[in-house]
Amino acid sequence: MKLLPGRQIGILTLVALCMASSAGIARQQTKAPVTSSTKAGATGAAPTFIKAIGNPNAPITMEVFGDFQCPACRGFFEGTVKQVIDDYVIPGKVYLIHRDFPLEMHPYARQAARLANAAAEFGQFEAIERALYDHQDEWSTRGNIDEVIASYFPAAQFKKFQAFETQHISEINASIERDRAMGVQRNVNQTPTVYITAHAKTEALPGGGVDYKLLKSYFDYLLRQ
Numbered sequence: 001m002k003l004l005p006g007r008q009i010g011i012l013t014l015v016a017l018c019m020a021s022s023a024g025i026a027r028q029q030t031k032a033p034v035t036s037s038t039k040a041g042a043t044g045a046a047p048t049f050i051k052a053i054g055n056p057n058a059p060i061t062m063e064v065f066g067d068f069q070c071p072a073c074r075g076f077f078e079g080t081v082k083q084v085i086d087d088y089v090i091p092g093k094v095y096l097i098h099r100d101f102p103l104e105m106h107p108y109a110r111q112a113a114r115l116a117n118a119a120a121e122f123g124q125f126e127a128i129e130r131a132l133y134d135h136q137d138e139w140s141t142r143g144n145i146d147e148v149i150a151s152y153f154p155a156a157q158f159k160k161f162q163a164f165e166t167q168h169i170s171e172i173n174a175s176i177e178r179d180r181a182m183g184v185q186r187n188v189n190q191t192p193t194v195y196i197t198a199h200a201k202t203e204a205l206p207g208g209g210v211d212y213k214l215l216k217s218y219f220d221y222l223l224r225q
Helices: 011-022 071-089 109-120 125-134 145-152 155-167 169-185 212-224
Strands: 060-066 094-100 193-198 201-204
Touching: 060 071, 060 212, 071 094, 071 125, 071 212, 094 109, 094 169, 109 125, 109 145, 109 155, 109 169, 125 145, 145 155, 155 169, 193 212
Parallel strands: 060 094
Antiparallel strands: 060 193, 193 201
């Protein structure tokens, strides 16, 4: 897969480049593993840590390297990702993958990522991601993540997240580090950083997030190919 460097280029320029380079390329999709609601927490199998939403057979895959304590990540999630979920993920056009990339400047980012990984094992990644970003202001100052987020889940369910995190802390930390290593390999140097895969090619979007209207134009172009 072709990876463009994460330099600051306009999304319209990116679309133009994709239009030029995509001509004549046969459709071929590279996808992540199927998301399953039957998770390790319920079956006792090895953790899978699939932090993804949607159909893995969608024609477009969108990967977001993010930090749950990052204000820019929250802004991108609230202003763009939620609309992508409604307009493209739910209809089966985009498969959305979260990659953990906690920044050293954010002392509670890894703690939030660990909880998200645990919740993902019970098929609750979308819910935990929304809760962490929607209420970032409430936990990012003191790191009282469990105290804040627990109220948005049934008590018994949240206790399962906590128990799974405690029992599988080494595997969860390893999952976070795998995502970080992937980001470093791809030259990720800020969050959010977004990669779009379609027609057997992966393109890096401008760092820091993309306006929904521009991203929509890009997706619609890709879907017409």
